[in-house]
Amino acid sequence: xxxxxxxxxxxxxxxxxxxxxxxxxxxxxxxxxxxxxxxxxxxxxxxxxxxxxxxxxxxxxxxxxxxxxxxxxxxxxxxxxxxxxxxxxxxxxxxxxxxxxxxxxxxxxxxxxxxxxxxxxxxxxxxxxxxxxxxxxxxxxxxxxxxxxxxxxxxxxxxxxxxxxxxxxxxxxxxxxxxxxxxxxxxxxxxxxxxxxxxxxxxxxxxxxxxxxxxxx
Ligand code: MD3
Ligand code: FE
Numbered sequence: 001x002x003x004x005x006x007x008x009x010x011x012x013x014x015x016x017x018x019x020x021x022x023x024x025x026x027x028x029x030x031x032x033x034x035x036x037x038x039x040x041x042x043x044x045x046x047x048x049x050x051x052x053x054x055x056x057x058x059x060x061x062x063x064x065x066x067x068x069x070x071x072x073x074x075x076x077x078x079x080x081x082x083x084x085x086x087x088x089x090x091x092x093x094x095x096x097x098x099x100x101x102x103x104x105x106x107x108x109x110x111x112x113x114x115x116x117x118x119x120x121x122x123x124x125x126x127x128x129x130x131x132x133x134x135x136x137x138x139x140x141x142x143x144x145x146x147x148x149x150x151x152x153x154x155x156x157x158x159x160x161x162x163x164x165x166x167x168x169x170x171x172x173x174x175x176x177x178x179x180x181x182x183x184x185x186x187x188x189x190x191x192x193x194x195x196x197x198x199x200x201x202x203x204x205x206x207x208x209x210x211x212x213x214x215x216x217x
Contacts, residue, residue: 016110019160019172022146022184024111029179030150033099037152037211038203040097041123044068047094048086050125056080062130063193069096071120071216073139080139082120082216096121103179104148104213111181113146118213126156126196126208134161134169134192137214145215146183152176152211153204154196161190174210176201 017025030037050064053075067073071082072093086093100121108116120140124132137147151174158180159169167190174180182189196208 019170019180020162020186020189022111023160023182023186023189024180025172025174026107026110026179026181027175028177029107029110030103030152031177033103034152034177034203036099037103037150040099041152041209044094044097044123047091048072048089050123051088062126063132064125064127064130066093066123067121068094068100068123069119069121073120073122073214073216082139100211100213103150104211107148107150107179107181108146108183111146111183113181113183116146116148116213116215118145118148118215120214120216122212122214124210124212126154126193126210128154128196128198128206131195132193134159134165134190136188136190138188140214140216142215143187146181146187148213149174149180149182150211150213151178151180152209153201154199154206154208156196156208156210157194159192159194161192163189165190176204 015027048066050066052060052064054060056079074083104118105116155175158172158174161167161169
Protein backbone atom coordinates (compact mmCIF):
# COMPACT_ATOMS: atom_id res chain seq x y z
CA UNK A 1 0.00 0.00 0.00
CA UNK A 2 2.69 2.46 1.04
CA UNK A 3 4.91 1.30 -1.84
CA UNK A 4 1.99 1.70 -4.28
CA UNK A 5 1.36 5.21 -2.97
CA UNK A 6 5.01 6.18 -3.47
CA UNK A 7 4.96 4.72 -6.97
CA UNK A 8 1.81 6.66 -7.81
CA UNK A 9 3.23 9.91 -6.47
CA UNK A 10 6.81 9.59 -7.71
CA UNK A 11 6.13 7.47 -10.83
CA UNK A 12 9.22 5.34 -10.20
CA UNK A 13 8.13 2.45 -12.43
CA UNK A 14 10.77 1.67 -15.05
CA UNK A 15 10.01 3.02 -18.55
CA UNK A 16 10.79 -0.37 -20.07
CA UNK A 17 9.76 -3.69 -18.60
CA UNK A 18 10.31 -7.18 -20.04
CA UNK A 19 7.10 -9.21 -19.56
CA UNK A 20 8.29 -12.38 -21.29
CA UNK A 21 10.78 -13.45 -23.96
CA UNK A 22 9.89 -11.08 -26.86
CA UNK A 23 7.28 -9.09 -24.90
CA UNK A 24 8.27 -5.61 -23.73
CA UNK A 25 6.21 -2.84 -22.14
CA UNK A 26 7.32 0.71 -23.06
CA UNK A 27 5.57 2.93 -20.54
CA UNK A 28 4.55 6.35 -21.87
CA UNK A 29 6.11 5.71 -25.29
CA UNK A 30 3.07 7.23 -27.10
CA UNK A 31 2.86 10.36 -24.92
CA UNK A 32 4.82 12.64 -27.31
CA UNK A 33 2.24 12.03 -30.09
CA UNK A 34 -0.92 11.61 -27.99
CA UNK A 35 -2.69 14.68 -29.45
CA UNK A 36 -1.96 13.53 -33.01
CA UNK A 37 -3.20 10.01 -32.20
CA UNK A 38 -6.46 11.33 -30.74
CA UNK A 39 -7.08 13.64 -33.71
CA UNK A 40 -6.44 10.81 -36.18
CA UNK A 41 -8.70 8.52 -34.17
CA UNK A 42 -11.58 11.02 -34.40
CA UNK A 43 -11.26 11.11 -38.20
CA UNK A 44 -11.26 7.29 -38.44
CA UNK A 45 -14.31 6.87 -36.21
CA UNK A 46 -16.22 9.46 -38.29
CA UNK A 47 -15.70 7.19 -41.35
CA UNK A 48 -16.00 3.80 -39.65
CA UNK A 49 -17.95 4.06 -36.37
CA UNK A 50 -17.37 1.74 -33.41
CA UNK A 51 -19.69 -1.28 -33.33
CA UNK A 52 -20.21 -4.29 -31.09
CA UNK A 53 -19.48 -7.32 -33.28
CA UNK A 54 -20.86 -10.84 -32.79
CA UNK A 55 -18.68 -13.87 -32.11
CA UNK A 56 -19.18 -17.03 -34.19
CA UNK A 57 -20.93 -18.44 -31.09
CA UNK A 58 -23.55 -15.68 -31.30
CA UNK A 59 -22.45 -13.54 -28.35
CA UNK A 60 -22.17 -9.78 -28.79
CA UNK A 61 -18.79 -8.43 -27.66
CA UNK A 62 -18.64 -5.95 -24.76
CA UNK A 63 -15.71 -4.24 -26.52
CA UNK A 64 -16.72 -1.98 -29.43
CA UNK A 65 -14.41 -2.15 -32.46
CA UNK A 66 -13.41 -0.50 -35.69
CA UNK A 67 -10.31 -0.69 -37.90
CA UNK A 68 -7.99 1.26 -40.12
CA UNK A 69 -5.44 0.05 -42.64
CA UNK A 70 -5.62 -2.30 -45.61
CA UNK A 71 -6.98 -5.20 -43.57
CA UNK A 72 -9.55 -4.98 -40.78
CA UNK A 73 -10.28 -7.70 -38.22
CA UNK A 74 -13.94 -8.67 -38.15
CA UNK A 75 -16.06 -11.31 -36.47
CA UNK A 76 -19.61 -12.42 -37.19
CA UNK A 77 -21.67 -15.63 -37.22
CA UNK A 78 -19.40 -16.96 -40.00
CA UNK A 79 -16.16 -16.66 -38.01
CA UNK A 80 -13.13 -14.41 -37.54
CA UNK A 81 -11.30 -12.97 -40.56
CA UNK A 82 -9.45 -10.00 -42.02
CA UNK A 83 -11.48 -8.00 -44.56
CA UNK A 84 -10.34 -5.09 -46.72
CA UNK A 85 -13.81 -3.54 -46.47
CA UNK A 86 -15.99 -2.50 -43.55
CA UNK A 87 -18.99 -4.88 -43.63
CA UNK A 88 -21.23 -2.08 -42.28
CA UNK A 89 -20.55 0.29 -45.20
CA UNK A 90 -19.03 -1.92 -47.90
CA UNK A 91 -16.25 0.68 -48.23
CA UNK A 92 -12.52 0.14 -47.60
CA UNK A 93 -11.45 0.77 -43.99
CA UNK A 94 -9.96 4.25 -43.45
CA UNK A 95 -6.27 4.42 -44.37
CA UNK A 96 -3.76 3.97 -41.56
CA UNK A 97 -2.64 7.47 -40.51
CA UNK A 98 1.15 7.98 -40.80
CA UNK A 99 1.39 8.82 -37.06
CA UNK A 100 -0.12 5.38 -36.22
CA UNK A 101 2.19 3.49 -38.55
CA UNK A 102 5.31 5.37 -37.48
CA UNK A 103 4.62 4.92 -33.77
CA UNK A 104 4.08 1.16 -34.20
CA UNK A 105 7.19 0.77 -36.31
CA UNK A 106 9.34 2.80 -33.89
CA UNK A 107 8.10 0.82 -30.88
CA UNK A 108 8.83 -2.49 -32.63
CA UNK A 109 12.33 -1.27 -33.56
CA UNK A 110 13.00 -0.38 -29.89
CA UNK A 111 12.54 -4.05 -29.10
CA UNK A 112 14.62 -5.35 -32.03
CA UNK A 113 11.89 -5.90 -34.63
CA UNK A 114 13.19 -3.63 -37.39
CA UNK A 115 11.04 -2.97 -40.46
CA UNK A 116 7.64 -3.66 -38.84
CA UNK A 117 5.06 -2.43 -41.38
CA UNK A 118 1.56 -3.18 -40.06
CA UNK A 119 -1.28 -3.51 -42.58
CA UNK A 120 -3.97 -3.80 -39.89
CA UNK A 121 -4.92 -1.66 -36.92
CA UNK A 122 -7.78 -2.97 -34.80
CA UNK A 123 -9.21 -0.23 -32.57
CA UNK A 124 -10.89 -1.50 -29.40
CA UNK A 125 -13.09 0.71 -27.21
CA UNK A 126 -13.74 -0.35 -23.61
CA UNK A 127 -16.47 1.34 -21.59
CA UNK A 128 -16.53 0.56 -17.85
CA UNK A 129 -17.38 -3.14 -17.43
CA UNK A 130 -16.15 -4.14 -20.91
CA UNK A 131 -13.65 -6.99 -20.98
CA UNK A 132 -11.84 -9.35 -23.32
CA UNK A 133 -11.62 -12.99 -22.33
CA UNK A 134 -8.41 -15.02 -22.60
CA UNK A 135 -7.53 -15.76 -26.25
CA UNK A 136 -4.68 -16.10 -28.73
CA UNK A 137 -4.18 -13.85 -31.78
CA UNK A 138 -3.80 -16.39 -34.57
CA UNK A 139 -5.80 -15.08 -37.52
CA UNK A 140 -2.66 -13.60 -39.11
CA UNK A 141 -0.59 -15.16 -41.92
CA UNK A 142 2.87 -14.67 -40.47
CA UNK A 143 3.62 -15.06 -36.76
CA UNK A 144 7.23 -13.86 -37.22
CA UNK A 145 5.94 -10.25 -37.20
CA UNK A 146 5.26 -8.83 -33.74
CA UNK A 147 2.05 -7.19 -32.53
CA UNK A 148 2.22 -3.66 -31.14
CA UNK A 149 -0.47 -2.28 -28.82
CA UNK A 150 -1.07 1.31 -27.73
CA UNK A 151 -3.27 2.13 -24.71
CA UNK A 152 -5.20 5.41 -24.45
CA UNK A 153 -7.58 6.69 -21.80
CA UNK A 154 -8.58 4.80 -18.66
CA UNK A 155 -6.11 2.25 -17.28
CA UNK A 156 -6.83 -1.47 -17.67
CA UNK A 157 -5.59 -4.66 -16.09
CA UNK A 158 -4.03 -6.72 -18.86
CA UNK A 159 -3.94 -10.49 -18.27
CA UNK A 160 -0.86 -12.13 -19.75
CA UNK A 161 -0.78 -15.93 -19.72
CA UNK A 162 1.47 -18.36 -21.51
CA UNK A 163 1.41 -20.72 -24.47
CA UNK A 164 -1.18 -22.98 -22.77
CA UNK A 165 -4.66 -21.71 -21.92
CA UNK A 166 -4.19 -23.16 -18.43
CA UNK A 167 -1.02 -21.08 -17.74
CA UNK A 168 -1.86 -18.71 -14.88
CA UNK A 169 -2.02 -15.14 -16.23
CA UNK A 170 0.05 -12.37 -14.70
CA UNK A 171 -1.54 -8.93 -14.36
CA UNK A 172 -0.13 -5.71 -15.80
CA UNK A 173 -1.63 -2.26 -15.50
CA UNK A 174 -1.73 -0.59 -18.93
CA UNK A 175 -2.17 3.18 -18.74
CA UNK A 176 -2.62 6.08 -21.16
CA UNK A 177 0.37 6.31 -23.49
CA UNK A 178 1.75 2.85 -22.73
CA UNK A 179 2.94 0.82 -25.71
CA UNK A 180 3.67 -2.91 -25.70
CA UNK A 181 5.40 -5.11 -28.25
CA UNK A 182 4.63 -8.83 -28.41
CA UNK A 183 6.93 -10.87 -30.62
CA UNK A 184 9.02 -14.01 -30.70
CA UNK A 185 7.86 -16.76 -28.33
CA UNK A 186 5.22 -14.49 -26.72
CA UNK A 187 3.45 -13.84 -30.03
CA UNK A 188 1.05 -16.74 -29.46
CA UNK A 189 0.62 -16.38 -25.70
CA UNK A 190 -2.89 -16.29 -24.26
CA UNK A 191 -4.00 -12.84 -23.09
CA UNK A 192 -7.06 -10.82 -22.15
CA UNK A 193 -8.32 -7.70 -20.40
CA UNK A 194 -10.12 -7.63 -17.03
CA UNK A 195 -13.45 -5.74 -16.82
CA UNK A 196 -12.66 -2.02 -17.08
CA UNK A 197 -13.09 -0.07 -13.84
CA UNK A 198 -15.13 3.11 -13.75
CA UNK A 199 -13.14 6.33 -13.99
CA UNK A 200 -12.58 9.50 -15.92
CA UNK A 201 -9.57 10.35 -18.04
CA UNK A 202 -8.80 14.00 -18.79
CA UNK A 203 -8.28 13.55 -22.54
CA UNK A 204 -10.42 10.46 -23.26
CA UNK A 205 -13.34 10.59 -20.81
CA UNK A 206 -15.02 7.43 -19.51
CA UNK A 207 -13.33 4.93 -21.82
CA UNK A 208 -10.20 3.06 -22.77
CA UNK A 209 -9.07 2.78 -26.39
CA UNK A 210 -6.53 0.20 -27.49
CA UNK A 211 -4.83 0.27 -30.88
CA UNK A 212 -3.55 -3.17 -31.92
CA UNK A 213 -1.16 -3.13 -34.88
CA UNK A 214 -0.63 -6.34 -36.80
CA UNK A 215 0.82 -7.69 -40.01
CA UNK A 216 -2.26 -9.63 -41.14
CA UNK A 217 -1.31 -10.57 -44.72
C1 MD3 B 1 -0.02 -10.63 -26.23
N1 MD3 B 1 -6.54 -6.56 -27.34
O1 MD3 B 1 -7.46 -7.06 -29.81
S1 MD3 B 1 -3.72 -5.52 -26.69
C2 MD3 B 1 -6.89 -8.00 -29.22
O2 MD3 B 1 -6.12 -4.26 -24.77
C3 MD3 B 1 -6.41 -7.79 -27.85
O3 MD3 B 1 -7.59 -4.40 -26.35
C4 MD3 B 1 -6.22 -6.25 -25.98
O4 MD3 B 1 -5.94 -8.70 -27.24
C5 MD3 B 1 -6.66 -4.85 -25.68
O5 MD3 B 1 -6.68 -9.10 -29.74
C6 MD3 B 1 -4.79 -6.45 -25.69
C7 MD3 B 1 -2.28 -6.36 -26.27
C8 MD3 B 1 -1.96 -7.64 -26.97
C9 MD3 B 1 -2.30 -7.86 -28.26
C10 MD3 B 1 -1.89 -9.01 -28.88
C11 MD3 B 1 -1.11 -9.95 -28.22
C12 MD3 B 1 -1.22 -8.56 -26.31
C13 MD3 B 1 -0.79 -9.72 -26.91
C14 MD3 B 1 -0.65 -11.12 -28.83
C15 MD3 B 1 0.13 -12.00 -28.15
C16 MD3 B 1 0.44 -11.77 -26.84
FE1 FE C 1 -5.52 -10.33 -28.62
